[in-house]
Amino acid sequence: MNKLKFSPFYLLSLLPINVLYIFSDILYVFIFKVFQYRRDIVMDNLIKSFPEKKYREIREIEKRFYHHFCDIMFESIKTLTMNKREIEKRFKIKNPELIQELYHQNKNIVLYSAHLGNWEWCTFLPLFLDHQVTAFYQPLSNKYFDELMKLIRSRLGVLCIPSQNGYKTLLKLKAEKKLTFNLIIGDQSPSHKSSRYWTHFLHRETAFLMGADVISNKNNCAVIYPQCIKVKRGVYETQFILLDESPRESQKHSVIEKYSKALEENINQQPYLWLWSHNRWKLSA
Template sequence: MALLVKSLFFLLQLLPVRLVGAFGAGLGRLFYLIDGRHRTIVLRNLDRIYPERESAWKIRIAHESFAELGRTMLETPHVFMRSREYLLSRIEMEGEEAFRDAVAQGKGVILTAMHHSNWELGALSFSMMGYETDIIYRPLRQESLDKFLLDSRTRFGAHLRSRNEGLRWLPKALKNGHAIAVMVDQHLSNGTPVPFLGHLGNTTTLPATFAAKYATPLFGVRLDRIGRSFRFKLQFWPIELPALSEGHQHSDIEIMRTICDSFAPAIHQRPELWLWVHRRWLYLDELEQKQQESLK
């Protein structure tokens, strides 16, 4: 399996990235038509977040979100195989100075992110820019394919940390001034219900726990596609917590809510770039299903 994927990636990265991106977008739109299960998930998510919008708008955003996912998937061989210089030439930076200053403090940084536009390029960009970065990820079951992905994602020096290895490494990484990158926009079965886009979803509290315990600076980061091309803007922003009266501390839920709220403007601005195909609000879906069953 891994050999097949490597061969396919090698061939695709030989083609112009704009061509494979356009082909991927076309495949994504095709899958919108034939993949009823995921189409239903996307439209259900859009109904939950944008109840006031007309059906035609939601269908258009659903189409484009599938197209963006297909475009991103077929761009991945270029992300994993092209040079540092080539990839950095495709990314504009915004807010990096504040992030660099936070890293220079030597206490580490908690860097929160989401699946927005080409997230593989976003994750790779931190090590390309020279930052010591630890990224928490979910290993694949197929060992050889997992190794290929690990090699690709760490080729510029990033450290990938499996969800299965615990967090004993994290305090040392912060002490050494690393940036700890955590995705906060995915359903976590053992997570804590926190509003995301205004609706409760099971969410990791890792950024809140370690930011509070070690007084670690919190940042958000997102990668925006420029038009439909293989050009992007990488944006960093500091996440400031509301002021508290003396003797009080923020709870993990309050911190996570502030973090999640900081991503909402970007998603609302260009909703087609976010990964709607994921059941982000499974927590609410299950609650609603139980309520319906109790009424029968």
């Protein structure tokens, strides 16, 4: 039924990835040059985040970001039909032994991730880990695309949990004695009603959501940051960085501080990999 309902995307995903990149190059022309999608936000974010860079350097990051942004769209569609052999060629983990060691210590894990690299390919993690992989998500208003994204993310075993049910579901899994590896993206801008924590990030005071910090403290989960680099088009390499093994014993909000520093360092490695089109600084301190 799903294959019929989402047949245009299934058919597209069957094409070789190099063909999909041709479509990505065409889409880049429309998004960047014709429609100029959020270029004002992207340029403002880049200029303020890299005051030391010359304008031509900022422009180069901007162009590379839009190319990468278009690639992610087609790489995500390709997820629908990629087999394990192709996944292992394109999604590489440098130190899986860190996660194995925590598993043998009977530790639940929070992967405190970001919109960097191809975050959608974190759905491949069940192929590499013994933990039950879960992911919090905000349901999309468009029901068709909401179902499509859930299908893409859950195809290989990720348990997708609506954010409002997140903590309750984790407690249920804990009661069932299932070790969990919880994917939480922490670089969104908090809403005006959300609890937030302020810290210095990319030359500005920046508000961070507190969900990952609260959950890791309550459950005393080990907290990992996935440091990602893009080796070449369609090939990503991740190094797991242990931010805190026992957050309950650490200073309050130290997890967010460590996360923000790890994310900033990762962004500085390859700036075009971050989602600059997001209005990250719409809140002011």
